[in-house]
Each structure stands twice: as C-alpha cells, then as structure tokens.
Amino acid sequence: MLLPRFHPRLRQSLWAMVVFLAGFSALISVVSHYFLIPALLASHDATPAEKRLLSGSAALLMAVVLFILCVGIMLVFRVRRFFFPSASPARTKTQYIDAWAEAGKRAHPPAIDE
Numbered sequence: 001m002l003l004p005r006f007h008p009r010l011r012q013s014l015w016a017m018v019v020f021l022a023g024f025s026a027l028i029s030v031v032s033h034y035f036l037i038p039a040l041l042a043s044h045d046a047t048p049a050e051k052r053l054l055s056g057s058a059a060l061l062m063a064v065v066l067f068i069l070c071v072g073i074m075l076v077f078r079v080r081r082f083f084f085p086s087a088s089p090a091r092t093k094t095q096y097i098d099a100w101a102e103a104g105k106r107a108h109p110p111a112i113d114e
Contacts, residue, residue, distance in 0.1 A: 013077070020076045024069060035061060 039054050046054060 016076045020072050024072060027065065027068070031061065031065060 036058070039058060043051055043054055
C-alpha cells in the first residue's frame with residue numbers, strides 16, 4: 001500500500017500516469033534509436049534535396065509522436081469528463097399551483113350584513 005489514505009481513483013490515476021509515461025519513454029527511445037540518430041548521421045553527407053526529405057519526414061514523425069502524446073494525456077487524465085459529463089439524475093417536474101385559487105381558499109371574505 002503505497003498511498004493508503006488517498007482515494008482509490010487517485011491511486012488508479014497515478015498508476016495510469018506512470019504506465020503512460022513509461023510507454024511514451026519507450027516510444028521516444030525506439031524512435032530516436034531507429035530514426036533520429038541514423039537520420040542525423042546521414043544528414044552530414046546529404047545533398048540539399050536529401051536534407052529537405054529528411055527534415056520533412058522528421059517533422060511528420062514529430063507530429064505523429066506529439067499527437068500520440070496529446071491523446072494519451074487526454075486518456076490518462078480523463079479529460080473527457082469535462083466535455084461529456086456523466087448522466088445526471090432524472091429531472092423532476094415542478095408542480096406549479098394556481099396562485100389566485102390558493103389566495104381564494106385562504107381569503108376570508110367579509111360577512112354580508114343583511
């Protein structure tokens with residue numbers, strides 16, 4: 001029990017965040033090892049056209065990785081609940097009374113002297 005006094009959902013969110021960060025770190029290391037470092041080494045001897053091709057593909061890869069990061073953060077921190085809240089309880093219909101009828105019941109008309 002790492003956090004015994006905290007709410008269980010907080011503990012679940014913390015573990016989800018740790019798993020997400022570990023997975024994202026693994027993704028970044030794989031992308032760096034298999035693409036970024038070889039592309040950086042290849043760019044030293046590349047022509048201007050090849051450099052443009054490398055920079056374009058690196059920008060595309062960066063956009064994909066950032067998209068995965070943003071979507072993962074939204075899923076981990078459950079941002080959806082702010083935009084799509086859970087179902088609220090059924091609404092009750094307000095019973096309106098006729099104010100004039102209620103006033104008529106409560107009124108004490110003056111006695112008519114004959």
